Amino acid sequence: MIASNQRKESVRVAAARPTIYDVAQRARVSPATVSKVLRGVTTVSPANAERVNEAVQELSYRRDALAANLRRNRRAIVGLIVPDFRNPFFGALVAEIERLAEEQGFRLVAVSSSESAEKEAAQIEALLDWRVGGLIVIPATGQLASAARLRQEAMPLVILDRVPDRIPFDGVGVDNAEACAAMVRHFHDLGHRRLLVAASLPRLPNMAERLRGVAEAAEALAQPMDIETLFCGAGLDSASRTMARRFAEAPLPTAVFTLYIQGTLAVLRAIGAHDLAIPGEISIAGFDDFEWMQVMHPPVATVIQPVAKLARAAWEQLHLRIDHPLEPLVRRRLSCRVEFRGSIAAPRPAHR
Amino acid sequence: MIASNQRKESVRVAAARPTIYDVAQRARVSPATVSKVLRGVTTVSPANAERVNEAVQELSYRRDALAANLRRNRRAIVGLIVPDFRNPFFGALVAEIERLAEEQGFRLVAVSSSESAEKEAAQIEALLDWRVGGLIVIPATGQLASAARLRQEAMPLVILDRVPDRIPFDGVGVDNAEACAAMVRHFHDLGHRRLLVAASLPRLPNMAERLRGVAEAAEALAQPMDIETLFCGAGLDSASRTMARRFAEAPLPTAVFTLYIQGTLAVLRAIGAHDLAIPGEISIAGFDDFEWMQVMHPPVATVIQPVAKLARAAWEQLHLRIDHPLEPLVRRRLSCRVEFRGSIAAPRPAHR
DNA sequence: AATCGCCTGTAAACCGATTTATTTGACTTC
DNA sequence: GAAGTCAAATAAATCGGTTTACAGGCGATT
Structure with a gap:
């Protein structure tokens, strides 16, 4: 009945998975028909489709996801x-x-x-x-x-x-620029005039956009604002070092806006080391919302990405x-x- | 030369990836030989191996990882x-x-x-x-x-x-039990006599082990210790609710040992809500080391898994x-x- | 009744590799 | 020089499906 590709049942071990040939045999149709049913192609008689589905059930057949995609040159x-x-x-x-x-x-x-x-x-x-x-x-x-x-x-x-x-x-x-602009305006409106902005690396497009948002907002403010940008590198270690160095110098900003998570961690560490009160002595805001930010005391303001x-x-x-x-x-x-x-x-x- | 499986070059589009047949043709050997070379089988003459490698280079051939594993019934x-x-x-x-x-x-x-x-x-x-x-x-x-x-x-x-x-x-x-026992002993030795232990769900094996470690350590202590166990569920929401309920009642423990991260977040939230000082009014310890724990003020003690x-x-x-x-x-x-x-x-x- | 087209169903080719079984050929040995 | 040995090379089968091309059956049209 099925000539090529036929399995020799004798050598099959019990544990091996059934193939469409097994299903085809049981449903008394050709493997091509089984394939059609599995792919939901409609040009199959209801009677045959039914028998195939039964056979699939009885053998608890599951399709090999990789083999199924082998013939097209892109896989699912x-x-x-x-x-x-x-x-x-x-x-x-x-x-x-x-x-x-x-x-x-x-x-x-x-x-x-x-x-x-x-x-x-x-x-x-x-x-x-x-x-x-x-x-x-x-x-x-x-x-x-x-x-x-x-x-x-x-x-x-x-x-x-x-x-x-x-x-x-x-x-x-x-919309990185827009979000950062809003945060800068908020700092401005509260009266902050010296803001430290911490970014990771200027070559990351999202960082560049965030910095652009900060800069554009700064230009449109009612009162001029002194904005200092600090590049702290991607890792927590480098961010902590850079931030510690900055906090060792005067004058300190009244607010810090960190544009990435490691920056936020680094500024918290620096603030802790200098025993500054948040927000009494220094205000902070970060980027991205992590659960721990809300349980901090006080909770950390942030830009929440959807x-x-x-x-x-x-x-x-x-x-x-x-x-x-x-x-x-x-x-x-x-x-x-x-x-x-x-x-x-x-x-x-x-x-x- | 190569009879079956031979590609018709005429229909090949330029963008299509080369196969071992293309490599074989270029190296003037059979596909089987190419396969041997690719798998590092040694029964190939150096001259042929060399030519195959050249052909691979020239065609910038890369093996199809899926097809390569198709024949064995387990993939890499x-x-x-x-x-x-x-x-x-x-x-x-x-x-x-x-x-x-x-x-x-x-x-x-x-x-x-x-x-x-x-x-x-x-x-x-x-x-x-x-x-x-x-x-x-x-x-x-x-x-x-x-x-x-x-x-x-x-x-x-x-x-x-x-x-x-x-x-x-x-x-x-x-070794969950051992680690937790050490933490409990530490609380005891510092003088804590009322400890709250927060677990997620008793059916998780690691939670059960951690609780067992706490219980076993408690029995072996020099001074008796009042240990209260709280099951707070897996999510942060349920943990926060349960913890808030507990903190609404007296007497509060002098120390809290949370056995999972959401528990730690929940207890920090509850402590913040009640404005308690850490570690002045209440000591805490958690499980697993997250970066934010070290920038907290004070840093959160914890069990660090390797x-x-x-x-x-x-x-x-x-x-x-x-x-x-x-x-x-x-x-x-x-x-x-x-x-x-x-x-x-x-x-x-x-x-x- | 013959022709046409449509719908099902299937044999066989195919995807791109591996693996088996066989052939080839060089080299010994007697 | 014939037979035997062994390593290298290869044709063909194989993995488990999809897809193509074609065959057969049936009803509608002429």
């Missing part, structure tokens, strides 16, 4: 490259995108670049080897070194969070791009919520 | 199931295991169970569909519902972190199990470092 896998799994902001993105991808029958393979461009390139190569159907990348640097390679492979790709200005891929991020919406926007854009490779590029910017908490207050008159 | 993929990507403790485990697996030529597919046994079972089924070569699971509950299914598939599996007592799989975790060592132990055990399915089961317990920080002090005399 999407890759996600994050800079660091230990950052809960990225963790939340991973969790959310995984959920969404799964709903559409895609498997998410999340890998990390460890904030290194070389590792990122290697991960991209590895994912290309797995013939992923698409990629979501939070670039380690502003430039995405493998851009040319990815275009050559015509790989559907969405850049998330750190979206460079000119790059021929879809991008999803937040994580779930970011994840959804990135996934939907990728899904669209996979189905329609030739549509024009899309840039999406979601807006943040700026939450003013107890860590911000008017500066003491003495400090004015 | 290992799955990792974590309860929650947003917890940096799990995030660090993911990052570390990914790195180790990659070194050995395995791809890690990390997925989350969202702390739900049903989701966990579904994820396990999905990973089985991908014919993963092995699994590392941090179970959502104490029981690992799919245990029978996994044994039936003879799936190499290592249980990590939350290791049940009797389960027929390898297990890697920390994350990197845990990851390495789990990976090495899995790798071993993949190669030797029949070796006897292994249980590994790594010891924690108990770090006494500024959040612990002797209780005020009035509270004694």
Whole structure:
């Protein structure tokens, strides 16, 4: 009946998984018909479809997800490259995108670049080897070194969070400039005139945007404000060192706005070391909302990125791009919520 | 020359990736020889190996990782199931295991169970569909519902972190009881006589062990100690509610030992709400080391799990199990470092 | 009744590698 | 010089599905 590819039942061990050939045999149809039923192709008689479904049940057959995609040159896998799994902001993105991808029958393979461009390139190569159907990348640097390679492979790709200005891929991020501007205006309106802004690295697009937002807001303020920008590096160690050095000098700012999590941790450490009162002697605000910020005493004001919406926007854009490779590029910017908490207050008159 | 499986060059588009057939043709050898060279099999003449490597270079050929594993029924993929990507403790485990697996030529597919046994079972089924070569699971509950299914598939599996007592799989975790006992003794020796211990759910094996460590230490103390155990649930919301309820009642403990991160956050929130001084009015200690704990003022004492060592132990055990399915089961317990920080002090005399 | 088109169903090719079984050829040995 | 040995090379089968191309059956149209 079934000539080629036929299994020799004699050598099958009990534990081996059934294949479509087993299902076909049991349902007394051809493997091609089984395949059709499994893929939901309608050109199958109801009677046959029924028998196939029964056989699937009885054998508790499950399709080999990889073999099923072998013949097309793109698999139902999407890759996600994050800079660091230990950052809960990225963790939340991973969790959310995984959920969404799964709903559409895609498997998410999340890998990390460890904030290194070389590792990122290697991960991209590895994912290309797995013939992923698409990629979501939070670039380690502003430039995405493998851009040319990815275009050559015509790989559907969405850049998330750190979206460079000119790059021929879809991008999803937040309105960094707007959020930071709002925070600066708030400091100004409370009477702060000396603000320290801590960024990680100027080459990260989102950092650049946040700094731009700070600068633009500063120019439009009613009263002039002295804004000092400090680049503290990506890691907590370097951020702590840089911040400690700054806090050893006078004059101290009346407020600090840290544009990334390690900066926020570093400034808290420095403030602790100098035994300054928050917000009495110094006000602080951070970026991204972590649970511990709300249990601090006082709670730390921050810019809250809409994580779930970011994840959804990135996934939907990728899904669209996979189905329609030739549509024009899309840039999406979601807006943040700026939450003013107890860590911000008017500066003491003495400090004015 | 090559009869079956031969590509028709005419229909090849430029962007398509080269296959071993392309490499074979260019190197003027058979695809089987190319395969041998790629896998490092030595029964190839140096001259041929050289030509194959050249051809690989010239075509910039990369092997299809999935197709390469198609013929064996286990792929060079290992799955990792974590309860929650947003917890940096799990995030660090993911990052570390990914790195180790990659070194050995395995791809890690990390997925989350969202702390739900049903989701966990579904994820396990999905990973089985991908014919993963092995699994590392941090179970959502104490029981690992799919245990029978996994044994039936003879799936190499290592249980990590939350290791049940009797389960027929390898297990890697920390010495929870010992670490907790040390912390309890420390509280005792400082003079604390009323300790609140906050756990998430009694059914989690690691929680049970931690509680057992607390109880055993308590019995062996020189002076009797009043130990109150509070189950606060897994999420931050439920933990906060339960903790707030407890703090509304007298008498308050002189010290709190929280056995999981959400508990620590919850107790910090409750202490903030009641405006208690740490460690003046109440001492606290937590479990797991997060960066923010050290920048708190005072820094939060905690039990530090050796994350990197845990990851390495789990990976090495899995790798071993993949190669030797029949070796006897292994249980590994790594010891924690108990770090006494500024959040612990002797209780005020009035509270004694 | 013959022709046409449509709908089902299936054999066989295919995806890109690995693996088995066989062939080839160089080199010994008698 | 024939037979035997061994290593290297390769044709073909294989993994588990999808897809193509075609065959057969049926009803509608002429």
